[in-house]
Amino acid sequence: MPYAVCHDHKEYVTPLVSTIVFAKAEFWCPYCGRKYGLFEPDPAEDTDELKARHAIYDEKSLAYLRAMGAVAYGAKVWHNGEWIDPSMLPVEIQDEYARIRAEGWQLQRKAEEL
Numbered sequence: 001m002p003y004a005v006c007h008d009h010k011e012y013v014t015p016l017v018s019t020i021v022f023a024k025a026e027f028w029c030p031y032c033g034r035k036y037g038l039f040e041p042d043p044a045e046d047t048d049e050l051k052a053r054h055a056i057y058d059e060k061s062l063a064y065l066r067a068m069g070a071v072a073y074g075a076k077v078w079h080n081g082e083w084i085d086p087s088m089l090p091v092e093i094q095d096e097y098a099r100i101r102a103e104g105w106q107l108q109r110k111a112e113e114l
Contacts, residue, residue, distance in 0.1 A: 003050050004041035008032050012110060015054035016041050017061050022072060028065070030057040033107050056111040067100035 004016040006029035016027035016036060025035035044050060069075055076083040079093075086094070 002043040002045055003054060004036070005044040005050070006032060006034055006036075007042040008034055013044060013050065013053075014111075015044075015050050015057065017054075017057055017065070019065055019069075022069070028061075030061050030105065031108065031110070033105070053111040056114055060111075060114045061105065063100055064105045067097035070094075070097050071101070 004018075004027050006014045006016060008029070009032055012031060014029055014031040016029055018026065019028050019035075020026050022028075022035070024037045026038045027036040027041050028034075029036070066077075070077050070086040070089070075086060077086050077089060079089055086097075089097075
């Protein structure tokens with residue numbers, strides 16, 4: 001199965017992370033921050049290197065994407081078995097998401113450096 005990759009930096013082939021929650025930004029490049037619509041990314045053949053990079057980026061970016069998704073326009077979040085408005089999340093979770101958003105995501109980091 002081919003991977004969706006960013007075409008902005010050929011020197012470091014980066015598999016895109018699927019966001020789905022963000023309209024017209026269904027894919028996100030964790031290396032440069034570029035957002036892609038559903039049919040915009042370039043395909044690349046499945047290699048062990050891309051598979052490993054994707055697994056790292058997918059895992060390391062999950063908390064950041066969840067925190068960003070909680071404030072997306074019209075977002076609902078899955079909590080305790082139901083979709084709720086982010087403002088209904090427990091204060092501890094809202095505070096954690098705010099902290100993650102404030103820290104941001106550091107760009108120009110290769111998966112192998114995370």
